[in-house]
Amino acid sequence: MRIVVFLGDTGRPTKAEQGLRDGLAIQKQLAAKFPTVPDYRSALANLHTNLAILLHDTGRPIEAEQPFRDALAIRKQLVADFPNVPKYRQALASSHHNVGRLLEELGKRADAETALRQGLTIREKLVAEFPNVPNYRDELSSDHSNLGMLLAELGKSTEAEIEYRVAIKESQRLVTEFPNVPNYRAKLANSQNNLGRLLADLGKRKEAEIEYGATIKKSQRLADEHPDIPDYQNKLAGDLVNLARLRLANNDPGEARKLLEQARPHHEAALKANPRHPRYRFFYANHLGCLASALVMLGERDQAMKLVEQLQAGVSEPKYDLANVAEVFCYFVRAAEKDTKVPEAKRKQLARGYADQAMDLLHKAVKAGWNSVGELKGDADLEPLRGREDFKKLIAELEAKQKPAVSASKGGNAGTKQP
Secondary structure: OHHHHHHHHOOOHHHHHHHHHHHHHHHHHHHHHOOOOHHHHHHHHHHHHHHHHHHHHOOOHHHHHHHHHHHHHHHHHHHHHOOOOHHHHHHHHHHHHHHHHHHHHOOOHHHHHHHHHHHHHHHHHHHHHOOOOHHHHHHHHHHHHHHHHHHHHOOOHHHHHHHHHHHHHHHHHHHHHOOOOHHHHHHHHHHHHHHHHHHHHOOOHHHHHHHHHHHHHHHHHHHHHOOOOHHHHHHHHHHHHHHHHHHHHOOOHHHHHHHHHHHHHHHHHHHHHOOOOHHHHHHHHHHHHHHHHHHHHOOOHHHHHHHHHHHHHOOOOHHHHHHHHHHHHHHHHHHHHHOOOOOHHHHHHHHHHHHHHHHHHHHHHHHOOOOOHHHHHHOHHHHHHOOOHHHHHHHHHHHHHHHHHHHHHHOOOOOOOEO
16 A cells, blocks of 8 residues: 555545445455455554545545544454453554544544543553563553643643653653664654643643753754755654744743744645645745734844744645644734833824734634643733634633533443544
């Protein structure tokens, strides 16, 4: 199936999808004809998973749910039939993780949490039984980190911090034992970055800076050692942007700008390697949004507005990019309110207009699928909107949408979940 993956990676998703569907048809026949050969069923589950990933990555997350669930069902039965085969349990944990991450993206966060915890339980048992298998420990660390991200979005900050710290502890052990495995170092840096973001959102900026500093040091080393791996270039760029955002929160736009200038060549290297990669484009959009915010604070509003226009013209992930631009407009609000060169009435009019634009963008982002209640409540960048009734109403509406999912999960039928 390497050729199918290659087609997807090189921007030919239609051919890749057809190849996967053709492969699925053949593999289904094999699994049906030879039901006592478990590897045929395992291969079928893998094909369902690959199709789901392709559908997700080409902007069809709703369509991706069924093949993810098909893979999960097959793997559940394999574990039931062969409970003592570790690789089937490992694959089942991955399926729970896949379904959980997808449900998280679709806004079904309570169900997503159930799925992620189911996968985590399987991983914990595997690590307990096979403590000397580093891959199991690595996957367990990733699961703790992903659960932490979901809990943070749910506003469960204390629980999220616990998960992040467990992930960091597990990854640090692997790095200590296997210092020459770059993936372990990358995972450790990622978990520290997640913890840094959480601490920053909680207003613990000094603690956040410590985590960001440790993250950047690791990411810089990876980028230097492996200049031909765009993921490492993109990771370093994203980490620098996060620290720049912290500088903005500390009212230091000049330092933020320097960090963004440092990040730019790493963004460019990643995008040059794969200009269509959604994550590389998303990270660069964050960069532009942060730079626009810094320029507003530095008084360069015309240049900032040009970046805003560039962001809006190049939207690739509406639910994230539009929310990002909304945050920039919140910086415009702050700047307008503080501009003593403009009469007070005009300042209020400008600030209100920018806030209206921010709210319009947030509503569009939500319509496109953005639904992070935790971020709406905790993101300091959105502070200028907190007193508005339409902002409060937006939070209430999103919380109301998530309540049915909570009820469903209590009913016990949320056992299959995401990416």
